[in-house]
Amino acid sequence: MIGYNPYSLEGKTILVTGASAGIGRCTAIECSKMGVKVIITARNKERLQETFNALEGEGHKQIIADISESEQIEKLVESIDKIDGFVCNAGIAYTELVAFYKEEKILEIFKTNTFSMMLLTKFLVKKKKFNKPSSIVYTASIGNVFSAGVGNGIYGASKCAVDGFMRTAALELAPKGIRCNSINSGMVETNIMTNNTRITAEQFEEDKKKYPLGRYGKPEDIAWAIIYLLSDASSWMTGTALKIDGGHTI
Amino acid sequence: MELNEFIKNVADQFDETDASEITATTAFHNLDEYSSLIALSIMSMVDDEYDVQLKGDDMRGAVTVEDLFNIVKSKI
Ligand SMILES: NC(=O)c1ccc[n+]([C@@H]2O[C@H](COP(=O)([O-])OP(=O)(O)OC[C@H]3O[C@@H](n4cnc5c(N)ncnc54)[C@H](OP(=O)(O)O)[C@@H]3O)[C@@H](O)[C@H]2O)c1
Numbered sequence: 366m367i368g369y370n371p372y373s374l375e376g377k378t379i380l381v382t383g384a385s386a387g388i389g390r391c392t393a394i395e396c397s398k399m400g401v402k403v404i405i406t407a408r409n410k411e412r413l414q415e416t417f418n419a420l421e422g423e424g425h426k427q428i429i430a431d432i433s434e435s436e437q438i439e440k441l442v443e444s445i446d447k448i449d450g451f452v453c454n455a456g457i458a459y460t461e462l463v464a465f466y467k468e469e470k471i472l473e474i475f476k477t478n479t480f481s482m483m484l485l486t487k488f489l490v491k492k493k494k495f496n497k498p499s500s501i502v503y504t505a506s507i508g509n510v511f512s513a514g515v516g517n518g519i520y521g522a523s524k525c526a527v528d529g530f531m532r533t534a535a536l537e538l539a540p541k542g543i544r545c546n547s548i549n550s551g552m553v554e555t556n557i558m559t560n561n562t563r564i565t566a567e568q569f570e571e572d573k574k575k576y577p578l579g580r581y582g583k584p585e586d587i588a589w590a591i592i593y594l595l596s597d598a599s600s601w602m603t604g605t606a607l608k609i610d611g612g613h614t615i
Numbered sequence: 616m617e618l619n620e621f622i623k624n625v626a627d628q629f630d631e632t633d634a635s636e637i638t639a640t641t642a643f644h645n646l647d648e649y650s651s652l653i654a655l656s657i658m659s660m661v662d663d664e665y666d667v668q669l670k671g672d673d674m675r676g677a678v679t680v681e682d683l684f685n686i687v688k689s690k691i
Binding site: 460 | 645651652656659660662663668669670671672675
């Protein structure tokens with residue numbers, strides 16, 4: 366039975382946003398190792414190129430786009446061929462206390478984390494870019510879905526909204542053979558962590574102790590679950606928010 | 616920027632500690648009410664009022680309110 370693999374992605378074409386770093390980069394590389402043609406996108410040319418160079422196999426494509434702007438989303442969608450899977454992952458973290466919220470900042474976070482996921486999905490569907498069957502995976506968070514954190518209101522709300530949207534998309538797109546699921550992940554060691562300079566290394570170490578499995582996640586922990594959701598092994602799964610958090614919210 | 620105004624802005628972030636307890640020489644980490652939440656409030660206040668982005672490590676490095684004032688001043 367060597368070669369038997371119900372989780373195979375062989376021959377699929379998959380679009381990955383936020384592929385210049387962290388979870389998106391890891392997912393793109395892991396998919397390429399499984400015989401996927403990946404289309405990777407992000408804003409930063411050099412970092413996206415680094416991901417591109419790390420891809421295995423042939424036939425991949427990279428596209429620079431800022432997904433916080435709807436015209437760029439539309440152009441991005443127009444420039445790609447048909448896909449079998451979409452990893453809707455680009456996002457930014459943000460920490461602020463309620464008393465200090467600013468409207469422009471709320472809008473910026475929601476545009477990047479939430480509106481982009483709705484509009485990317487919209488244009489991909491409208492322009493008939495999905496093969497039948499297809500699978501979409503949205504990266505949400507445990508933040509404010511399962512646990513609330515001080516300073517996490519705007520980011521958490523932007524991610525809760527993704528889960529809410531995902532369920533409706535799952536319902537509406539099921540007849541087209543497009544499955545939609547999300548991942549609620551706990552803290553994963555990526556730039557998203559180190560970019561937050563308000564939290565000290567000691568505070569992160571302290572926080573890690575709240576994870577029963579004794580560590581934060583690695584990008585692979587999320588990428589491999591995304592691969593499952595992209596594969597035909599999850600053919601009967603749609604509308605599900607999958608929590609992966611090292612036991613943090615038990 | 617002015618020290619007395621800075622002290623008042625810091626004191627504003629506390630709910631239970633009387634403003635009179637917070638002076639230039641107060642070792643704010645030792646105040647009963649001081650917590651990671653208050654630390655975040657002070658960082659947000661500094662961002663708002665002085666357009667300076669403090670790091671968690673800046674908060675740790677300062678002992679007195681005046682130390683913090685000097686850190687903020689050096690970043691303006
Ligand atoms: N790490 C965690 O602990 C964690 C936990 C829960 C959920 N998540 C979610 O997982 C996703 C990936 O996070 P990560 O940890 O891998 O973060 P990361 O290392 O900071 O990577 C974020 C990616 O998103 C891209 N991006 C951000 N804004 C963009 C924009 N306006 N247009 C296009 N691309 C943009 C970035 O690329 P450019 O800068 O090159 O544009 C980068 O490739 C995010 O949605 C995040 O909210 C992460």
